[in-house]
Amino acid sequence: MRGATRVRCAVGVLAVALAATACGGGSSGSSGGSSGGIVRASWGDPQNPLEPTDTNEVQGGKVLDMIFRGLKKYNPKTAKAENMIAQSITSTDAQNFDIKIKPGWKFSNGQPVTSDSFINAWNYGADLKNAQLNAFFFEQIDGYDKVHPDAVGATPTATKLSGLTKVSDTEFKVKLNTKFSLWPDTLGYAAFYPLPQSFFTDHSGWLKKPVGNGPYLIQQYTKGTQMSLRKWTGYKGDDAAANNGVDLRVYTDNNTAYTDLQAGNIDLVDDIPASQLKNVKSDLGSRYINEPAGIIQTISFPLYAKGWSTPQSALVRQGLSMAINRKQITQQIFQNTRTPASDWTSPVLGDAGGFKEGLCGQECDYNPTKAKQLIQQGGGLPGGKITIGYNADTGSHKEWVDATCNSINNVLGNNKACVGEPTGTFADFRNKITNKQMTNPFRSGWQMDYPLIQDFLQPQYFTNASSNDSHYNSPTFDKLVNQANAESNSSQAVSTFQDAEKQLVKDMPAIPLWYQNGSAGYSSNLTDVALNPFSVPVYNEIKVK
Amino acid sequence: MGRYVIRRLLQMIPVFIGSTFLIFFMVYALGDPVAALFGEKAPDPATAAQIRHDLYLDHSLGAQYLHYMKNIFVGDFGTAFNGEPVLTLMGDAFPITIRLTIVAIIFEIIIGILLGVITGMRRGKPVDTGVLLLTLVVISVPTFVTGYVLQYVFGVELKWTSPSVSPSAPFNELILPGLVLALVSLAYVTRLTRTSIAENTRADYVRTAVAKGLPRHRVIIRHLLRNSLIPVVTFIGTDIGALMGGAIVTERIFNIHGVGYQLYQGILRNNAPTVVGFVTILVLVFLLANLLVDLLYAVLDPRIRYA
Numbered sequence: 001m002r003g004a005t006r007v008r009c010a011v012g013v014l015a016v017a018l019a020a021t022a023c024g025g026g027s028s029g030s031s032g033g034s035s036g037g038i039v040r041a042s043w044g045d046p047q048n049p050l051e052p053t054d055t056n057e058v059q060g061g062k063v064l065d066m067i068f069r070g071l072k073k074y075n076p077k078t079a080k081a082e083n084m085i086a087q088s089i090t091s092t093d094a095q096n097f098d099i100k101i102k103p104g105w106k107f108s109n110g111q112p113v114t115s116d117s118f119i120n121a122w123n124y125g126a127d128l129k130n131a132q133l134n135a136f137f138f139e140q141i142d143g144y145d146k147v148h149p150d151a152v153g154a155t156p157t158a159t160k161l162s163g164l165t166k167v168s169d170t171e172f173k174v175k176l177n178t179k180f181s182l183w184p185d186t187l188g189y190a191a192f193y194p195l196p197q198s199f200f201t202d203h204s205g206w207l208k209k210p211v212g213n214g215p216y217l218i219q220q221y222t223k224g225t226q227m228s229l230r231k232w233t234g235y236k237g238d239d240a241a242a243n244n245g246v247d248l249r250v251y252t253d254n255n256t257a258y259t260d261l262q263a264g265n266i267d268l269v270d271d272i273p274a275s276q277l278k279n280v281k282s283d284l285g286s287r288y289i290n291e292p293a294g295i296i297q298t299i300s301f302p303l304y305a306k307g308w309s310t311p312q313s314a315l316v317r318q319g320l321s322m323a324i325n326r327k328q329i330t331q332q333i334f335q336n337t338r339t340p341a342s343d344w345t346s347p348v349l350g351d352a353g354g355f356k357e358g359l360c361g362q363e364c365d366y367n368p369t370k371a372k373q374l375i376q377q378g379g380g381l382p383g384g385k386i387t388i389g390y391n392a393d394t395g396s397h398k399e400w401v402d403a404t405c406n407s408i409n410n411v412l413g414n415n416k417a418c419v420g421e422p423t424g425t426f427a428d429f430r431n432k433i434t435n436k437q438m439t440n441p442f443r444s445g446w447q448m449d450y451p452l453i454q455d456f457l458q459p460q461y462f463t464n465a466s467s468n469d470s471h472y473n474s475p476t477f478d479k480l481v482n483q484a485n486a487e488s489n490s491s492q493a494v495s496t497f498q499d500a501e502k503q504l505v506k507d508m509p510a511i512p513l514w515y516q517n518g519s520a521g522y523s524s525n526l527t528d529v530a531l532n533p534f535s536v537p538v539y540n541e542i543k544v545k
Numbered sequence: 546m547g548r549y550v551i552r553r554l555l556q557m558i559p560v561f562i563g564s565t566f567l568i569f570f571m572v573y574a575l576g577d578p579v580a581a582l583f584g585e586k587a588p589d590p591a592t593a594a595q596i597r598h599d600l601y602l603d604h605s606l607g608a609q610y611l612h613y614m615k616n617i618f619v620g621d622f623g624t625a626f627n628g629e630p631v632l633t634l635m636g637d638a639f640p641i642t643i644r645l646t647i648v649a650i651i652f653e654i655i656i657g658i659l660l661g662v663i664t665g666m667r668r669g670k671p672v673d674t675g676v677l678l679l680t681l682v683v684i685s686v687p688t689f690v691t692g693y694v695l696q697y698v699f700g701v702e703l704k705w706t707s708p709s710v711s712p713s714a715p716f717n718e719l720i721l722p723g724l725v726l727a728l729v730s731l732a733y734v735t736r737l738t739r740t741s742i743a744e745n746t747r748a749d750y751v752r753t754a755v756a757k758g759l760p761r762h763r764v765i766i767r768h769l770l771r772n773s774l775i776p777v778v779t780f781i782g783t784d785i786g787a788l789m790g791g792a793i794v795t796e797r798i799f800n801i802h803g804v805g806y807q808l809y810q811g812i813l814r815n816n817a818p819t820v821v822g823f824v825t826i827l828v829l830v831f832l833l834a835n836l837l838v839d840l841l842y843a844v845l846d847p848r849i850r851y852a
Contacts, residue, residue: 049628131595427581
């Protein structure tokens with residue numbers, strides 16, 4: 001068990017109050033001229049500028065999590081959303097929320113964190129003109145359709161979300177366009193971070209060197225190469241950095257990062273190359289972390305395509321699910337860095353959060369006889385054979401796709417029943433899916449944005465939802481999801497979501513394959529290294545010897 | 546001579562336009578980059594449309610190309626998706642790759658030619674056979690294998706050098722990557738020099754020089770080597786371009802953020818401005834290196850004249 005030495009306490013309010021009087025708002029709290037106490041970690045080049053509402057991948061998210069704190073923060077151990085800057089978020093009807101923020105928080109440039117920091121940031125993120133990739137996170141807020149009309153080519157008729165109203169510097173109200181009881185728990189996501197005034201007054205300057213309100217500040221940033229983060233001494237939260245800073249270095253090849261770790265050139269690698277999984281235990285021993293992350297891999301079906309749209313085809317999909325020997329593949333190919341899936345969420349949610357092992361039941365268990373029977377019952381594979389689509393450029397999907405097909409072929413006793421179908425680039429692959437050009441099953445993966453069962457179900461399987469790649473359409477599922485969202489009691493909401501999930505077993509719009517683990521390795525210089533539910537190292541808790 | 550150079554420079558213009566268009570077309574053919582920006586999520590149509598509009602991707606291929614060329618002439622090479630101007634990326638990447646290339650070329654010249662002369666002078670002797678065999682091995686082993694092996698041996702086992710190169714990439718850290726990059730070409734240079742020397746040892750002017758009683762080193766360096774170098778210089782000249790563009794593998798192994806790295810990122814993300822910009826500069830480097838080689842011929846062999 002990890003993290004035994006960690007002391008997390010709930011004296012946040014007191015700490016904030018005490019620290020608030022101590023801080024004069026010095027513009028540069030950069031500490032430590034010495035090189036000691038710095039964590040040297042591997043990094044990948046973020047794809048987009050480091051704006052919170054424009055960062056949707058892990059590498060950029062890593063940095064934002066270090067330099068920002070939002071209304072809520074997900075507990076790195078339990079994944080539970082806990083108040084950070086928020087003093088309280090209350091609602092009587094699951095639709096109108098009253099958010100009070102703790103006073104005294106500041107950005108590292110000295111500007112205060114007020115309700116305007118949130119309102120302006122959210123308006124910026126939602127505005128269509130700014131073309132932010134995370135804009136859809138604000139779609140539940142009233143007035144989103146005016147600021148960000150859905151149709152291609154439409155022009156926004158407003159620049160501010162009408163659902164946001166400022167009450168005072170420490171309080172604002174949010175009106176949602178529909179009931180969504182778990183909404184406050186989404187507020188730990190990067191898109192909801194506050195932004196300082198300087199973001200709006202000097203945008204290009206801010207992008208060169210982003211300024212936030214988190215435990216670290218950026219000392220130096222060379223795009224595409226490296227970033228030096230240093231502990232911010234003026235930080236108000238109770239989770240201040242336990243080290244003096246983090247140096248992130250971009251590696252193009254995770255093999256090189258791993259070699260550098262072995263040579264003592266770097267302290268922390270959070271992506272162990274697949275080719276090294278066999279050696280990693282002997283190389284690093286207990287300094288290798290391998291634990292579940294909020295990622296699930298599935299095979300989705302184009303339910304709009306001929307052959308997959310009939311009610312009977314559900315039997316074929318169930319049969320295919322039972323024809324996949326998940327256990328063997330995760331052991332042989334992934335060296336146990338994946339766990340066979342038995343529901344559509346992730347173990348990081350925990351039982352209280354909605355993860356339920358075995359929810360899928362026998363439909364996700366390997367059972368060759370039953371599988372063959374079900375496929376035949378459903379009329380056989382459409383056209384006598386299927387392909388599984390994947391992108392060939394990143395992620396090395398070929399191996400497991402071939403293994404999965406192999407498993408299916410063995411069950412059906414036909415070695416031409418299933419073959420992999422690579423697409424050259426990820427962009428092209430995604431385009432085909434978005435444009436509904438798939439005629440055969442294809443690989444899909446989901447990395448959670450926030451640790452809620454809602455995030456695993458609604459975006460992927462709700463009718464016309466943003467990432468409903470299968471174009472699954474089930475009135476029963478939709479009704480249950482809506483009902484769950486309106487539920488004011490969160491445990492009741494979770495169990496209603498699970499009821500909705502059970503509908504997926506019947507229709508099987510996507511076959512759950514396995515839960516992906518996060519992996520990391522670190523040098524003997526470090527202690528207290530852990531991964532959070534998003535499989536990102538919890539940098540602020542790392543101690544340097 | 547001057548007119549020759551001008552003519553050659555003018556010839557570069559159509560090559561430049563043609564190659565930029567071809568590359569632009571190829572990156573365009575890779576597909577729409579916007580979907581990939583959204584990761585595994587489906588892009589919301591309005592945001593995707595807005596991004597396409599901002600990046601000028603909502604026009605036809607021809608219009609996009611003209612727009613790109615128009616911007617190039619005012620010195621704007623576009624921006625990468627992370628908001629960094631391609632010109633800045635070039636300013637960071639090219640000096641590093643140029644340093645790496647210089648190290649590699651120095652290895653090729655010094656070791657390659659030296660080994661070539663030694664083996665060429667001692668044809669059939671054990672030295673010759675040994676070196677020939679060695680070059681065969683080097684040529685047949687892929688760069689990434691030699692790269693990872695040398696990196697592990699020198700970086701992790703012996704700890705003579707760091708396995709990766711620091712972001713500033715000074716010359717002393719580039720010795721090992723430079724050697725890895727140079728190895729294959731080095732083997733070719735050795736073989737080319739050897740053959741050329743071996744042929745020319747029987748030439749009349751060498752016999753004359755020996756008969757005149759010139760010292761042996763003078764015969765070899767002034768007469769034999771100088772005349773044997775023409776094919777080698779041609780090879781090294783074209784190799785400059787190949788080394789700069791072809792360093793993708795080496796740069797990846799040693800984590801060098803040079804041209805190869807930027808090209809790789811650009812291709813992975815379907816970012817046309819990055820790829821086209823970098824390849825265009827590489828094309829220019831290739832053309833200039835070729836011109837330089839042609840001019841060097843005249844220096845090595847005074848019988849060659851350009852009008």
